[in-house]
Amino acid sequence: MAVMRWDPWRELAQLRSAMDRVVDDSFSRSGSAWEVGVPATDVLVGDDELTVKMALPGFKPEEVEITTTADALLVRGETRKETEEKQDRYLRREIQTGRFSRSVALPFPVESERAEASFDNGMLTIRLPKSEAVKPKKISIGNHANAKTVEPAEPKKG
Numbered sequence: 001m002a003v004m005r006w007d008p009w010r011e012l013a014q015l016r017s018a019m020d021r022v023v024d025d026s027f028s029r030s031g032s033a034w035e036v037g038v039p040a041t042d043v044l045v046g047d048d049e050l051t052v053k054m055a056l057p058g059f060k061p062e063e064v065e066i067t068t069t070a071d072a073l074l075v076r077g078e079t080r081k082e083t084e085e086k087q088d089r090y091l092r093r094e095i096q097t098g099r100f101s102r103s104v105a106l107p108f109p110v111e112s113e114r115a116e117a118s119f120d121n122g123m124l125t126i127r128l129p130k131s132e133a134v135k136p137k138k139i140s141i142g143n144h145a146n147a148k149t150v151e152p153a154e155p156k157k158g
Contacts, residue, residue, distance in 0.1 A: 038102055039075075045107060048135070050128045052104055057122035058095065064119070066126060068112040073104040073126065108134045 064077040078099035109131035
């Protein structure tokens with residue numbers, strides 16, 4: 001049995017080769033369209049609404065589709081490569097085109113018909129009002145059994 005001397009540079013080269021394979025696999029084509037990936041998303045819960053912010057640089061509003069189900073918000077989009085023919089060749093091409101799909105679980109029922117979406121400088125903002133059925137209600141106690149009233153609770157201040 002031969003004794004092999006430890007070479008940290010050989011192990012570093014092996015590690016780099018393994019990392020290159022991971023990166024290559026991550027950015028490989030699947031099917032006929034390039035998968036853009038999962039856009040960075042912030043989800044904020046307020047007293048009266050859920051706000052979802054999604055970074056979509058390079059997308060136009062007409063390239064994005066927003067739908068809701070009973071328990072999820074679905075955002076999909078697709079950009080296409082420019083078809084303009086040029087004589088220039090790319091030295092580097094990192095700006096991705098293709099499609100994405102992102103689902104956000106809704107922590108409570110929302111009123112989809114009152115939802116609002118805006119798109120500004122590549123940032124999509126979606127506001128989903130809470131359903132009235134899940135908002136807290138304040139119950140006043142009167143002197144008589146029939147004197148009870150139900151009013152919306154005061155929002156928490158924090």
